[in-house]
Amino acid sequence: MLSVLSCIAYEHDPFYLSLAVLVLTTGAYFTLRLYARVRRSASSLKLLWLVMAGLIGGGTIWTTHFLSMLAYESDLIQGYSLGLTIVSLIVAIAGVSLGFLVSDITDRPFSTEIGGALVGFSVAAMHYVGLAAVEISGRVIMEPSYVAASVLLGGFFSALVLNRISKQCSRFCGHVAVVLFVLCVTSVHFTSMAGITIIPLGGDAGEAPMFSKGVLGIAVLLVMALLFLSVFMAYMIDAKTEEATDGRIHRIFEHDALTGLLNRPGMNAAVGRVLQRATSSPSAAAVISFSLDRFLDIRDAHGQKATDSMLRHVAKVVSGCLSDSEQLGRVGDCEFLVLASDVYSKREVNALCARIEAVLGTSFKWEGGLLPVRAAFGYAFFPLNAREAVELIDKAEQAMKCANRAGPGTITPYKESLGVTAKERGTLSIDLSHAHERGELELYYQIQNNVATREVTGAEVLLRWKHDTLGMVPPYKFIPIAEETGLINVFGPWILQAACDEAASWKAPIKIAVNVSSVQLAKDGFADIVEDVLRKSGLNPARLELEITESGLLADRNHAMQVIRDLKSLGVGIAMDDFGTGYSSLATLQMFPFDKIKIDREFVKDLGKNKHSAAIIRSTIILAESLDIPVLAEGVETEDQLEFLAAEGCNEAQGYLFGKPVPVAEIRKITNARPMRPPLSLVS
Numbered sequence: 001m002l003s004v005l006s007c008i009a010y011e012h013d014p015f016y017l018s019l020a021v022l023v024l025t026t027g028a029y030f031t032l033r034l035y036a037r038v039r040r041s042a043s044s045l046k047l048l049w050l051v052m053a054g055l056i057g058g059g060t061i062w063t064t065h066f067l068s069m070l071a072y073e074s075d076l077i078q079g080y081s082l083g084l085t086i087v088s089l090i091v092a093i094a095g096v097s098l099g100f101l102v103s104d105i106t107d108r109p110f111s112t113e114i115g116g117a118l119v120g121f122s123v124a125a126m127h128y129v130g131l132a133a134v135e136i137s138g139r140v141i142m143e144p145s146y147v148a149a150s151v152l153l154g155g156f157f158s159a160l161v162l163n164r165i166s167k168q169c170s171r172f173c174g175h176v177a178v179v180l181f182v183l184c185v186t187s188v189h190f191t192s193m194a195g196i197t198i199i200p201l202g203g204d205a206g207e208a209p210m211f212s213k214g215v216l217g218i219a220v221l222l223v224m225a226l227l228f229l230s231v232f233m234a235y236m237i238d239a240k241t242e243e244a245t246d247g248r249i250h251r252i253f254e255h256d257a258l259t260g261l262l263n264r265p266g267m268n269a270a271v272g273r274v275l276q277r278a279t280s281s282p283s284a285a286a287v288i289s290f291s292l293d294r295f296l297d298i299r300d301a302h303g304q305k306a307t308d309s310m311l312r313h314v315a316k317v318v319s320g321c322l323s324d325s326e327q328l329g330r331v332g333d334c335e336f337l338v339l340a341s342d343v344y345s346k347r348e349v350n351a352l353c354a355r356i357e358a359v360l361g362t363s364f365k366w367e368g369g370l371l372p373v374r375a376a377f378g379y380a381f382f383p384l385n386a387r388e389a390v391e392l393i394d395k396a397e398q399a400m401k402c403a404n405r406a407g408p409g410t411i412t413p414y415k416e417s418l419g420v421t422a423k424e425r426g427t428l429s430i431d432l433s434h435a436h437e438r439g440e441l442e443l444y445y446q447i448q449n450n451v452a453t454r455e456v457t458g459a460e461v462l463l464r465w466k467h468d469t470l471g472m473v474p475p476y477k478f479i480p481i482a483e484e485t486g487l488i489n490v491f492g493p494w495i496l497q498a499a500c501d502e503a504a505s506w507k508a509p510i511k512i513a514v515n516v517s518s519v520q521l522a523k524d525g526f527a528d529i530v531e532d533v534l535r536k537s538g539l540n541p542a543r544l545e546l547e548i549t550e551s552g553l554l555a556d557r558n559h560a561m562q563v564i565r566d567l568k569s570l571g572v573g574i575a576m577d578d579f580g581t582g583y584s585s586l587a588t589l590q591m592f593p594f595d596k597i598k599i600d601r602e603f604v605k606d607l608g609k610n611k612h613s614a615a616i617i618r619s620t621i622i623l624a625e626s627l628d629i630p631v632l633a634e635g636v637e638t639e640d641q642l643e644f645l646a647a648e649g650c651n652e653a654q655g656y657l658f659g660k661p662v663p664v665a666e667i668r669k670i671t672n673a674r675p676m677r678p679p680l681s682l683v684s
Contacts, residue, residue, distance in 0.1 A: 095122020
């Protein structure tokens with residue numbers, strides 16, 4: 001150890017040594033970033049990133065070696081052999097590429113570490129070929145123990161490098177890997193050089209082509225500069241390509257193909273952005289919902305072509321009457337939303353509704369006749385009526401439905417009386433707190449089927465509340481109350497345990513899907529609860545699938561990411577529920593490692609009626625296939641819907657076509673039967 005330290009301190013020029021460390025650290029960072037891309041990429045892209053990683057990694061090691069040799073102070077060094085210098089570069093690039101390939105080509109135990117060790121051995125091989133390239137007026141004696149130590153240290157540190165990159169457990173693993181890479185290269189060089197003794201001899205180095213010290217230094221830095229420029233250009237090209245692709249996908253997902261307006265996911269995102277800005281503004285925001293009167297009658301009488309033309313007409317005239325702070329979107333067959341981001345009173349919103357009604361009143365011309373275009377309007381205010389985008393839109397739509405009952409031209413603001421009254425919520429909250437101990441809560445199961453074969457592949461667990469006096473209480477009424485009051489943290493473990501116990505008793509080893517609330521996900525120790533449930537039930541973790549909505553991930557992304565990592569380490573599957581209805585589903589999909597995507601029933605129900613829903617579903621399946629993630633479509637009710645999903649490559653489906661949610665006694669008839677293809681009597 002003292003010999004190595006003495007070699008560093010007294011036998012190397014500080015300037016060249018500092019330059020070597022700078023190049024090595026920078027190159028290590030780029031190399032490991034590229035190696036991470038290798039592991040995340042597929043097919044031809046993987047090979048391209050592997051070649052780039054090998055070039056940068058090998059070039060970094062080679063450059064560091066010769067800068068260190070330039071730093072090595074000895075009057076006996078006369079120059080550097082041209083041929084062996086080039087050979088040493090080839091050895092470094094080939095060795096690093098081979099090591100990266102071995103570490104990534106298989107999932108066998110220790111393959112990553114074996115590949116890493118190969119990288120370290122290639123560092124040592126390049127070093128000793130590089131030493132042979134040095135023309136010295138003397139005899140070089142190498143201490144075998146130092147040679148062996150340098151090779152072993154290189155292999156050890158390099159194995160740790162790829163281990164930390166491939167099996168990251170914290171955000172610091174990448175930094176640790178860079179440090180280990182630096183230790184790998186420096187330990188090989190300095191341990192080897194500490195064991196070298198040069199005995200001076202007379203004569204010169206011969207007449208073989210040689211580099212002088214100055215020329216070699218310039219050549220080394222030029223090679224590394226070109227390599228760094230190459231990786232920079234590669235990243236720029238990749239980033240631009242990814243940006244363009246994301247832009248096209250976002251356009252498909254967030255815009256209505258017929259009118260060019262924002263669709264429901266697009267409006268959800270737009271409202272979310274406006275509400276975020278409005279929290280620090282004195283003005284309020286409002287969402288107006290309106291649907292076209294007698295739209296279905298017009299389609300039946302004049303055909304799809306007429307209504308499509310009418311929708312484009314409405315989009316054009318309404319967009320033309322809006323200001324810069326107002327935005328129009330089409331979110332349903334004949335339903336539109338208007339987002340007003342700078343309003344102060346109901347009078348302004350009423351005036352905006354009247355303005356829209358006025359331009360709609362200019363009747364639409366079709367085949368020589370006039371078709372009436374009328375609408376009723378409902379609206380809701382932020383922050384008066386709601387503070388979340390989805391809730392604000394929902395309340396505007398509730399108000400619109402009330403206005404529709406009153407007839408075209410009606411303008412209705414949202415009122416609490418339109419939804420569940422405060423008194424009713426209070427009563428339900430009190431009763432819900434005792435529902436579990438009274439035995440009023442029950443689990444229902446809805447089967448999930450393979451789209452191609454119709455075989456049962458899983459079952460989703462659904463919580464039902466049979467109130468003593470009210471009868472069956474709809475989930476949309478009591479689930480939000482359970483989340484707001486924290487009761488979901490009481491019900492959640494019971495639901496999970498009961499579902500896993502039940503699934504473990506089935507003859508058919510199908511999956512069991514359990515919904516996880518954002519409240520549960522935010523609670524510390526959720527993964528421990530799941531682990532305890534699996535242990536008690538004896539259920540294979542691979543059969544448990546936890547369904548999480550995007551809203552459950554947004555509050556604290558870092559915490560959610562850690563919880564999901566803990567769950568996946570147990571072997572549990574994670575499904576993204578209600579895909580396409582969140583603020584930024586694509587970004588969420590990129591950030592979190594999902595095992596399945598569930599397409600929301602809102603898109604499925606309009607198949608055959610709305611070609612835009614078909615476009616959204618088709619795009620979702622294409623995106624999922626590119627990410628190698630299976631897709632399940634919810635709310636499948638007709639054979640036509642199933643045929644469309646099968647043609648597009650959707651993997652699984654659930655809905656009334658296969659069966660309604662059933663109590664435990666009924667699901668046992670299905671899961672304990674052979675074969676697992678559901679009989680016709682179970683198809684509703």
